[in-house]
Each structure stands twice: as C-alpha cells, then as structure tokens.
Amino acid sequence: MFVFLLLLAVIGTVEAQRVPGQQKTDSCLCKINSSTWTFPAVQFMEVTRQVQICEDNLNEFEEKLRNTKAELPMMEATLQNISARMKAFGYLHTSALYSALHLQQLNQELEEIHQSVNETHMQNPNKETHNLLSELNKAKHDVQRMYRDDFFNLETMKKRLRDLNNRAQSCKTMPNDFRSTCHQRIMTRISSPSITKLNSISKSYISGAWGRDALLSSKEHYWEHCLVSGHKHGNTIRMYKSYEDFMANRNYKDEQIASSYSDKNAVQGSGTILYDNTVFYQCYSTAEICSFNITTKATKRMKLDGAGIDNKFPFCYYSCRDWTDIDLEADQDAVWVIYATEENHGNIVVSRLDPLSLNITHTWKTQLFKRSVTSTFMVCGVLYATRFVNTYQEEVFYAFDTTTGQEINTLSLPFEKVSAGIANLNYNPVDGKLYLYNDAYLLAYDTFN
Incomplete structure (x- = not known):
C-alpha cells in the first residue's frame, strides 16, 4: 500500500495542507479537512448579478434597435407630410417675406x-x-x-x-352718415342658433352658402346656394319669397347663374353673397369677381389683382376648407371682398366694392394670416374673423375696423354649431343675423352690439 501526499492550496491564504492517502485497488483514497478553506460565495453572487445586469442592458438595447427600425418609416412619413404642408408657405421665402422690397x-x-x-x-x-x-x-x-x-x-x-x-x-370717400348708422362699432355677443335645418338638396352637399338679400330696402328674399361639383363649383341659386317657404322647402325657384358647372361664369367656392337681387361670387377658376343680376340675367366681371386662388390662401385654422380663397360679404352700405395676396405675405386684404359698377373703391391690408382663421364676415365696416374651438363651438376672436384702421385681437365671442366645418358665414344688416353654412346644415344667429 502506497501513501500519497496531496498538497492543497488554501484559497485566501498562502498555506498548504498535506493530505495522506492510501491506494485501494485502482483508487486513491484520502480524507480532506475542508474547514481550512471556504468557497467565495459573496464574490460569486456579485459576478452573477453583474452578468445579469449586462444581459438585461443588452436585451434593452436590442429592443430599442427593433423599435427604432419600426419607427423610422413612421418618422420618414411624418417628415414628408410636414414638408408637403410647408410647401404651401414657400412663397414667404421666395416672393416676399425674406426678400428686400425694391425701393x-x-x-x-x-x-x-x-x-x-x-x-x-x-x-x-x-x-x-x-x-x-x-x-x-x-x-x-x-x-x-x-x-x-x-x-x-x-x-x-x-x-x-x-x-x-x-x-x-x-x-377717402367714406359716407358722411357711416358712423351714425353704425354707432356701436364692435359686436358684443352672438345668440344661440335661432334657425337650424338641413339644406334642401342633400346632406352630402357640405359646401355652400345661404342667407337673405342684404340690401336694406330689399324684400324678404331668402336664398340657398350649394356647391354640387366636388364641393367646388355651382351654377344655380335657389330663391325663396318668404321665410315660411324657405323653412318648408316649397315654392322655390332655381335661378341659373351659368349654363354649366364649367362655364366661365360658373361659381367657384362657397364665398357667395346676395345683394340687391344680385349674386356676387368668385368666377370659375380665376382671380375675378362676378356679379349676376337675377332680374336682368346680366353678368359682370372684375379682376382681383394679386388674389391667391385654388387653395393658395383658403380658410384653415383647424383644417383647411377647400375653395375658400375669396369670400364675398355685404353690410349696410357696400359689398366687400376678403382675400389674401403674396404681396401682403398671405395676410387678409379687405376691399370695398361699388355693387353697381363692380369697382374697388377702398382696400385695407391687415396683419391677420388668412390660413389662421376659419371664416370672416363684415358688420358696419368692421371685419370679424373666427377660429375653431371644438366640433360644436366657434369663436370670434379678431376684428379690424376699416373706419379707424384699428385691429382688435382680444375678442372672445363664442357661438354654437352642429358640425366642425364652416363653408360660409355672412351677416345680414336687414335683420341683424349671422347666416352659417355648417357642413350641409343651415344655421342663423342674432347679434348684439
């Protein structure tokens, strides 16, 4: 029998242990006293924890990479969308805002x-x-x-x-009695809707205009104009001889403004108004104003220099309303046209028209960006602008007084609606009401000065 000696190093010390053993058959048997060394359990647990942290970080990094790969197409689509939306404002750099005006x-x-x-x-x-x-x-x-x-x-x-x-x-040439007829310059309140009904043609016709003849001495003629060709063009206006007939959709007459939707004298956009039995509107696909006399069937045209058309400067704010570049309005004394030009950086321009000669007599340039409002109307020579609050509420927030040149940015005149979109809003000086074409619904409101 042979005796074997094993030298075991004790971890954590410099000592060695001599271990005697005996050979039995083909094995070596020895007894070891383990009390002289210990396993580094604490260190092992720390290393295990560090390995787990490293593994978790690696998994998190891989998850971020997967998410980034998934988000990249979305980010690219968003960037393309922003670029497309900003393209409409490119003129600000190329045409006016950042280039010096020639002396x-x-x-x-x-x-x-x-x-x-x-x-x-x-x-x-x-x-x-x-x-x-x-x-x-x-x-x-x-x-x-x-x-x-x-x-x-x-x-x-x-x-x-x-x-x-x-x-x-x-x-220049303001009527002497203009101030006396409009003693209270700024509107103070708008009522709840006093009239609410669907247009007489179809709920699918979401763009148009309606109201009452705005001439103070006119008879009680109500009118309704729906854009029936892609919410863009129209060629007839529906006339009613009384309020009762209008509410009942009876005894009306469809007056033909043009022979077809694509005729040069057809209507483009929803900025139509009726004044002295004459329809004023944007002519088909041009920066021109047309007037159609219902009695004589005569049409006049006038060029609106510099006016943006074809959705260059539509009413927007919450979402853009197509084909609202040019808006015709009327009050006690005149017909007004509201539009925007590159020369005025896309801000609203207000021009006063002589309704008989169809000539511009005055023009004012405001500092209100047209795409930042949802609609406009005129009362006593004061331009009012509205903005979207929510689906069922709108707010008049701005006024520009053409008599004084004063701009007011602190108005807050809320009013109700039944749908989000506004196609047309106009004021009638005969009954003091606002007439709203609200996504195929026709609403009217009382106003208070």
Missing part, C-alpha cells in the same frame, strides 16, 4: 398714397388728412435717405406703408 416700388406706392390723400385733403381738409400728409412726406424723406445711405430697413418701412395706406383708405 423704386416702395417709392411708387408712397407717391400713389400721397396723391390720394392730397386729393382728399383738397376736397375736405381736416386734421387727419393734414397729419397723414405730414407723415407721408416724412416717409418719402426716409426712402430718399435709404437711397442715399444704402440703408435697407425695408420690412419696417413696408409695415409703416401698410398702416399709412389703411388710414388713407379710411379718410
């Missing part, structure tokens, strides 16, 4: 305003025209200094020019 054009506009104010001052001299002439002379001097010193602060000068022009328009 010669600026000087020419100043000369035109100066000539207009000077003629008004010669006919009816007053403190306002005198002050305007002084400010215009100072502005002309500043332009000459810009020529001389090569100092271009054109955006500031452009805003100054717009303000001077608005004041000049307010001074």
Whole structure:
C-alpha cells in the first residue's frame, strides 16, 4: 500500500495542507479537512448579478434597435407630410417675406398714397388728412435717405406703408352718415342658433352658402346656394319669397347663374353673397369677381389683382376648407371682398366694392394670416374673423375696423354649431343675423352690439 501526499492550496491564504492517502485497488483514497478553506460565495453572487445586469442592458438595447427600425418609416412619413404642408408657405421665402422690397416700388406706392390723400385733403381738409400728409412726406424723406445711405430697413418701412395706406383708405370717400348708422362699432355677443335645418338638396352637399338679400330696402328674399361639383363649383341659386317657404322647402325657384358647372361664369367656392337681387361670387377658376343680376340675367366681371386662388390662401385654422380663397360679404352700405395676396405675405386684404359698377373703391391690408382663421364676415365696416374651438363651438376672436384702421385681437365671442366645418358665414344688416353654412346644415344667429 502506497501513501500519497496531496498538497492543497488554501484559497485566501498562502498555506498548504498535506493530505495522506492510501491506494485501494485502482483508487486513491484520502480524507480532506475542508474547514481550512471556504468557497467565495459573496464574490460569486456579485459576478452573477453583474452578468445579469449586462444581459438585461443588452436585451434593452436590442429592443430599442427593433423599435427604432419600426419607427423610422413612421418618422420618414411624418417628415414628408410636414414638408408637403410647408410647401404651401414657400412663397414667404421666395416672393416676399425674406426678400428686400425694391425701393423704386416702395417709392411708387408712397407717391400713389400721397396723391390720394392730397386729393382728399383738397376736397375736405381736416386734421387727419393734414397729419397723414405730414407723415407721408416724412416717409418719402426716409426712402430718399435709404437711397442715399444704402440703408435697407425695408420690412419696417413696408409695415409703416401698410398702416399709412389703411388710414388713407379710411379718410377717402367714406359716407358722411357711416358712423351714425353704425354707432356701436364692435359686436358684443352672438345668440344661440335661432334657425337650424338641413339644406334642401342633400346632406352630402357640405359646401355652400345661404342667407337673405342684404340690401336694406330689399324684400324678404331668402336664398340657398350649394356647391354640387366636388364641393367646388355651382351654377344655380335657389330663391325663396318668404321665410315660411324657405323653412318648408316649397315654392322655390332655381335661378341659373351659368349654363354649366364649367362655364366661365360658373361659381367657384362657397364665398357667395346676395345683394340687391344680385349674386356676387368668385368666377370659375380665376382671380375675378362676378356679379349676376337675377332680374336682368346680366353678368359682370372684375379682376382681383394679386388674389391667391385654388387653395393658395383658403380658410384653415383647424383644417383647411377647400375653395375658400375669396369670400364675398355685404353690410349696410357696400359689398366687400376678403382675400389674401403674396404681396401682403398671405395676410387678409379687405376691399370695398361699388355693387353697381363692380369697382374697388377702398382696400385695407391687415396683419391677420388668412390660413389662421376659419371664416370672416363684415358688420358696419368692421371685419370679424373666427377660429375653431371644438366640433360644436366657434369663436370670434379678431376684428379690424376699416373706419379707424384699428385691429382688435382680444375678442372672445363664442357661438354654437352642429358640425366642425364652416363653408360660409355672412351677416345680414336687414335683420341683424349671422347666416352659417355648417357642413350641409343651415344655421342663423342674432347679434348684439
């Protein structure tokens, strides 16, 4: 029998243990006293924990990679959507907002305003025209200094020019009794709907306009105009001789404005108004205003210089309403056209029309971006703008007084509706009501000054 000696190193120490053993058959038997060394259980558990953390981090990283791969197409689609939406505003960079206004054009506009104010001052001299002439002379001097010193602060000068022009328009040829007929300048409240009904043709016709003849001396003629060709074009207007007939959809007459939807005199968009038995509207696919006299069947046309059309400057805010680039309105004294131009950076422009000659007599340029509102209407020469609150509520939030040139951004006049979309909103001076075409529904409201 042989005795074997095993040398065992004790972990954690420098000691060794001699272990005797005996050979039995082909095996070596020995007894080991394990009390002299211990297994590093604490260290082992720490290493195991670190391995688990590492594994969890790796799994989390792999999950993020999978999510990123899934989100990349969505992010790309969102970016393309934003790019497409921003394309409509590209003109701001290429045409106006970021390019310097040519000094010669600026000087020419100043000369035109100066000539207009000077003629008004010669006919009816007053403190306002005198002050305007002084400010215009100072502005002309500043332009000459810009020529001389090569100092271009054109955006500031452009805003100054717009303000001077608005004041000049307010001074020029306004009726003497205009203020007396509109003693309370700003509206204070809008009632709940006093009329609510579906249009007389079909619920599918979500775009159009309706109301009452806006001429103060007119008979009780109600009208309804639905866009029936892709919510874009129309060629008839439905006329009612009484309120009772309108509510009952009876005894009406469909007056033909044009021979077809694609005729050059057909209606485009929902910005239609009836004034003195004459329909005023945007002509088919052009930046022109048409007037159609129902009695004589005569049509007149007038070009609206610089007006954006074909959804360049529609009413938007919550979502854009197609084919609302040009909006016709009426009040006590005139027909108004509301639109936007690149020259005014897409902001609303208001022009006053002579309804007989179909000529523009005044034009004001506001600082309200047209795509930021859902609809507009005119009351006593004051432009009002609305915005979306929710599906069942709208709010008048802005006013521009053409008599004073004052802009008011602090209005809050809420009113109810039955659907989200607004195709047309117009005021009638005969009964003091607002008429709303609300996604195929026809609503009316009382207004309070």
